[in-house]
Amino acid sequence: MAKDAEKAGATASVDRGPILIWGAGAIGGTVGAHLVRAGHAVVFADIVADHVAAIRDRDRGLAIEGPLAAFRVTAPAFTPDAVQGEFRRVFLAVKTHDTEAACRQLLPHLAPDGYVLSLQNGLCERVIAEVCGTQRTMGAFVNFSADWLEPGRIMYGGRGAVVVGELDGAMTPRVTALHALLRDTFEPDAVLTPNIWGFLWGKLAYSSLLYMQGLAEKGIADTLARKELLPLIRALCGEVMAVARAEGVTPLGFNGFEPSAFYEGASEDAARASIAALEAFNRPNAKTHSGIWRDLWVRRRATPADAQIGVVIPIGRAHGIACPALTALIAMVHQCERGERPMSDDNLNELARNLA
Structure with a gap:
């Protein structure tokens, strides 16, 4: 009760002051730009100096492009070493494998009664909580589509689920205020959930399919449409679902993905229906290929595979569950x-042949 009271009391002032967006790439830049457009004070931090310079340049700014929105904003922006001040709301949007380093760097700027919100893929909330404290960690799940094109330019390609929740499922004033903020400025259908871990584990399964697409030439929808890959898809998602349930998590669905279709004993027809729904969701998206594909073949950089979907493997091992599909x-x-x-x-x- 004391912790709940402390958390609730600390939120009385949590919504005052600027929001610090740590990582102004595809996700952080898109959300942050919408917040700025709605009149909220935002400070951006990013490791790409040219991107930082563009965001704060009145003649350039941060441009959001694509079929859903086209606008430009300017805002204070700094490289991480130049950030000053203390913030009650920090939205973390760095790559999964950069989470711990980013948390240690932003920690001096996090107010004692503030929180870090993870706008990331994976189970980053675990890492944030270890560095910043559980009471100063907020969970989020995002599935909208965006790509960083070049300094000062982000393509917002498609809407998707946006969900927030306290790690313990509590409905606190701060998470209620956060939900209202995202709903009113960015995603009208944003969800407030008592089971954020269910969404995060669901996204891990879907992320395995995005890594799968990252190896190929075809885009997300066309890859999901390949009927011969259904056994591989069932194997990947089935491993994630088995480990999630062993952890005591009830995975939740989103944007066509139905977790129960990949539970042990679920029918092939159920899996096929879920994949068809995912394909239909992705088909009209202006972002045709996954961010993993861009990492590998456009930006030519390492992916966060080990830190993202790879975390499932040791957790599964602790429960006696092997994950050969994810490992391969x-x-x-x-x-x-x-x-x-x-x-x-x-x-x-x-990959499918080797697993068969």
């Missing part, structure tokens, strides 16, 4: 990162 997928991703394997739709055929 990550190994192939690393081959692509090292330049040992070209981009090809045949990569997925090989």
Whole structure:
């Protein structure tokens, strides 16, 4: 009760002052730009100096492009070493594998009664809580589509689920205020949930499919439409679902993904229906390929595979659950990162054959 009272009391002033967006790439830049457009004070922090310079340049600014929105904003922006001041709301949107380092760098700027919100993929909330404290960690799940194009330019390609929740499921004033903020400025259908972990584990399963697509030439929708990949898809999602349930988590669905379709004993027809719904959701999206694909073949940089979907493997091992499909997928991703394997739709055929 004391902790609940402390958390509730600390939120009385949590919504005053600027929001610090730590990581102004595709996700952080899109959300932050919408907040600025709605009149909220936002400070951006990013490691790309040219991007920072563009955001604060009145003649350039941060441009959001695409079929859903086209606007430009300017705002204070700094590289992480130049950030000053203390913030009650920090939205963290760095790559999964950069979470711990980012948290340690932003920690001096986090108010004692503030929180860090993870706008990331994976189970980053675990890492944030270890560095910043559980009471100063907020959970979020996002599935909208965006790509960082170049300094000062982000393509917002498609709407998707936006969900927030306290790690313990409590409905506190601060999470209620956060939900209202995102609903009113960015995503009208934003959800407030008592089960944020259910969404995060659901996204891990879907993320495994995005890593799968990252190995191939075809886009997300076209890859999901390949009927011969259904056994591979069932294996990947099934492993994540098995580990989630062993952890005591009830995975939740979103944007066509139905977790129960990949539970042990679920029918092939159920899986096929869920994948068809996911394909339909992705088909009209202006972002045709996953961020993993862009990391591998456009930006030519390492992916956060180990820190993102890879965390499922040791958790599964602790429960006696093997994850051969995830292990094989990550190994192939690393081959692509090292330049040992070209981009090809045949990569997925090989992966499916090896698992069979």
